[in-house]
Amino acid sequence: MNRYSSDVLAKGWQRANKPSATPTPVSKDLVLEEPTSGFVGAVIGWENGVVILEDRRGKRRSFPFGPNFWLDGAPIDLTGPTRSAPSARDKAQEYNRTHTASGSRVGPVEKAKVALPSRIYVEGRHDAELVEKVWGADLRHVGVVVEYLGGIDDLPAIVAEFAPVKGRRLGILVDHLVPGTKESRIVSQVSGEYVFVTGHEFIDIWEAVKPERLGLEAWPRIPRGTDWKHGICAALGWPHDSQADIATAWKTILGRVRGWQDLDPRLLTEVERLIDFVSADHIDRES
Numbered sequence: 610m611n612r613y614s615s616d617v618l619a620k621g622w623q624r625a626n627k628p629s630a631t632p633t634p635v636s637k638d639l640v641l642e643e644p645t646s647g648f649v650g651a652v653i654g655w656e657n658g659v660v661i662l663e664d665r666r667g668k669r670r671s672f673p674f675g676p677n678f679w680l681d682g683a684p685i686d687l688t689g690p691t692r693s694a695p696s697a698r699d700k701a702q703e704y705n706r707t708h709t710a711s712g713s714r715v716g717p718v719e720k721a722k723v724a725l726p727s728r729i730y731v732e733g734r735h736d737a738e739l740v741e742k743v744w745g746a747d748l749r750h751v752g753v754v755v756e757y758l759g760g761i762d763d764l765p766a767i768v769a770e771f772a773p774v775k776g777r778r779l780g781i782l783v784d785h786l787v788p789g790t791k792e793s794r795i796v797s798q799v800s801g802e803y804v805f806v807t808g809h810e811f812i813d814i815w816e817a818v819k820p821e822r823l824g825l826e827a828w829p830r831i832p833r834g835t836d837w838k839h840g841i842c843a844a845l846g847w848p849h850d851s852q853a854d855i856a857t858a859w860k861t862i863l864g865r866v867r868g869w870q871d872l873d874p875r876l877l878t879e880v881e882r883l884i885d886f887v888s889a890d891h892i893d894r895e896s
Contacts, residue, residue, distance in 0.1 A: 630676035633685040635660055641687070642679040643672050660687060725751070726777040727887040730758040730767070732784050735859050736814040740782070743869055744880055751888040765798050773803035776890045780883040783808035805886040807879045812837050815862055817876040822865040 633639075639652045641662060648670050650662030655674075663669045672678070676686040729748075731737040737757045741748075748755060758767070761783055773779045781799075786792050786808025796806045811817050812831075815838065820828050823845075831840035842849030842858050849855065869877055 630684040630686040632688050633680060634688050634691040635674070636690065639680065641685075643670075643677060644679055645677065646670070648672075655690075658689075725753055725888070727753055727779065727890070728771070729753060729755045729780045729782065729883055729887055731755055731782045732758045732761055732808075733814055735863075736782060736784065738859075738863060739814055739817070739866065739872075740880060742863065742866060743872065744884065747884060751884065753884065753887050761792060761795050764795050768799040768804055773801065775803060778803045778805070778887045778890065780804075780887045781806040782879065782883060784814065785810065785812055805883065807882055809876050809879055811873070811876070814876075815841065815859065817873045818862055818866055819871050819873060822871050823862065 635652060635655050637652055637654075640649065641652065641660075642649045643662070648662065648664065650664040650668075650670065652660055653663045653669070654661045658674050659671045660674060661669055661671050674687045674689065676684065678685050678687050729740075731740055734757055737755055740755055758764075758781070761781075764781070768779060771777075771779050781796075781804070783792055783796060783806060786796065786806075787810055792808070796808075800806055809817060816828050820826065829841060829844035831837050831844070838855050838858070839849045842854065845858075847854070847858050847861075849858070865871065
């Protein structure tokens with residue numbers, strides 16, 4: 610055997626054949642030995658880079674973090690606790706703190722604004738409630754008020770009375786706006802430079818809520834001639850005999866909406882277009 614087979618002056622000769630300390634995050638109930646003092650105890654806490662150990666007799670001692678401990682007969686380099694990755698819930702809470710329900714970033718707190726002369730009219734009470742829940746913060750930021758429009762049969766007279774002009778724009782969201790319908794013919798009568806009418810193809814605004822929010826793969830198909838809201842409630846096994854039942858059903862659906870992620874993108878597009886249109890003059894003045 611050659612006792613001098615290796616170079617004793619080679620780099621690292623001091624650590625040769627010595628066990629290396631394994632970096633180990635501190636955690637409760639680790640049983641550690643501090644070899645210099647011979648103290649053995651379980652971790653009961655830590656603070657400011659110091660770990661507190663308690664032995665089996667209840668005696669406690671504190672030691673600084675570092676490569677000065679043994680765990681299960683092997684040296685370790687005791688470090689601070691591992692930071693766990695934020696959970697999906699934590700991420701959602703952080704997002705909700707920094708963004709509105711529509712996905713806009715939350716800005717500094719502003720003074721209350723005087724409402725602009727421009728308005729958004731929304732056909733249907735449920736439509737208005739959904740717009741307020743998701744886009745309410747954005748609308749208050751630009752100073753635009755949303756008003757409930759019972760139906761569009763009288764829309765030409767309503768637009769004429771409103772008298773849209775520059776700085777006093779009118780945006781209107783219409784239910785089930787598809788070519789060739791009564792709604793589309795009425796809309797064609799009122800569109801103009803300072804009037805913007807848009808809509809969605811859903812039979813009812815309920816359908817703009819993603820069905821997954823109700824545990825469904827898709828909204829039930831309701832036979833022609835059956836009232837859609839009553840048909841949906843019946844298909845889902847919900848009470849539907851009275852208007853109060855329908856109101857309760859909508860409250861349940863609206864309660865499942867947390868923000869823009871829970872809505873069909875086709876509705877998002879149209880509402881954003883309306884907000885951009887009615888606030889255009891206001892934005893030009895601020896620019």
